[in-house]
Amino acid sequence: MKCPTCHTHSLQIVSLDTGLIARQCSQCFGHWISSENYWEWLDYREQQQQQQRSHLTQPTHDASNMLSISDRLLPVVDNATANFCADCARLMTKAKVGRGLSFYLDRCSHCHGVWLDQNEWENLKQLELHHQIHYMFSSAWQFSVRQEKVARSDRARTKIPQKTPA
Numbered sequence: 001m002k003c004p005t006c007h008t009h010s011l012q013i014v015s016l017d018t019g020l021i022a023r024q025c026s027q028c029f030g031h032w033i034s035s036e037n038y039w040e041w042l043d044y045r046e047q048q049q050q051q052q053r054s055h056l057t058q059p060t061h062d063a064s065n066m067l068s069i070s071d072r073l074l075p076v077v078d079n080a081t082a083n084f085c086a087d088c089a090r091l092m093t094k095a096k097v098g099r100g101l102s103f104y105l106d107r108c109s110h111c112h113g114v115w116l117d118q119n120e121w122e123n124l125k126q127l128e129l130h131h132q133i134h135y136m137f138s139s140a141w142q143f144s145v146r147q148e149k150v151a152r153s154d155r156a157r158t159k160i161p162q163k164t165p166a
């Protein structure tokens, strides 16, 4: 299996998260997650959370939550090209993540495998969006991303200082 963005390097199996098998490119450090591995991990994650809820642990105060979002995010160089699926070679579609993140994810519309450029997974995880990748390609999610953009440009417009008459 070759990397869908740099095309030359083969992908190596890595553990991206507890219970999540992915494939990583040793050249660009992007990650490929097959839909099978992703859904297996979501099931596993759901089971883990149910066990935690039944133990009723005290919430821990995580110091990383005190930092602002931009302090917690890693730099992302988002690929801007049209890429082909690492698994079935079909053209992948892009979806904008939104929620304060400016990059796009690539997904194969046939086998639903997902490609993440370097640090995209880490940033999704920081914002607790890493278990919602399948929603990002829905029209409802993309509609909310467009709404966010409209709200932001409205706010920017009201911040423009009024010109004082000469």
Ligand SMILES: [Zn+2]
Pocket (backbone or CB within 6 Å): 003, 004, 005, 006, 007, 009, 025, 026, 027, 028, 029, 030
């Ligand atoms: Zn690569």
Ligand SMILES: [Zn+2]
Pocket (backbone or CB within 6 Å): 085, 086, 087, 088, 089, 090, 108, 109, 110, 111, 112, 113
């Ligand atoms: Zn595919």
